[in-house]
Amino acid sequence: MRGVCVKDMTWKEAEARMKEARAVILPLGSTEQHGYHMTVDTDNIVATHVAKLLAERTDCVVLPTLPYGQVWSAKDFPATISLREKTYIELIKDIVISLEKKCCRNVILFSGHWGNVAPCKIAARELLDECGYENVYYFSYMDLKKNGEGIMETELWNGSGFHAAEIETSILLHIHPEGVNMEKAVCDYPPIPSDADIRPIPWIKFAESGIFGDATKATAEKGKQFLDNWMNQMCALITENIRYR
């Protein structure tokens, strides 16, 4: 198979692959608390692993993972590092502008951390408005209910949220079991403050473990099945929409 990881290439090899590949994927992670049972590297592990699988299946190449992100909600937990949104937007824009100059055709911002998606969207819009780039895509976890149907047993937090719970823990058990200690997994559905949607409230004010959902029901098999569904969805999106240019 042709190489997919830019970090393992010389600049000449990378130049050739970036020119011919469908897209260059930038994996976006975070350094963020993931409960008592998973490390702060969790989102980086997912972003790196999934981006590489995507690249292999859709003829893309993948850059080194950016290990810091926008983590405002969890920023007060120890060992959680958050970039300000404007810092993160400028960082993403600089990377994309740099990539374009190296002749890459399309750019995919793939995030293993949900909080990165909003600033990625703003960065992509500004790149379009200011520089004319129309080929910057962004995605992350998607369709949790559909992709987890018949697989995940527990409710999402507050109807649609999750963090370090059944889905994410299951994926880690499947792709990187050494990063999980199930003996420390807990079920925790912190009650959401009634004004949480109308003012900023850091998680530390109302959450204890840092888990939002039930991590105790996670298994590697569930992680494999969810990841298969999610991958199929993303691969279809990429091959249908992202054209060689």
Ligand SMILES: [Zn+2]
């Ligand atoms: Zn995470």
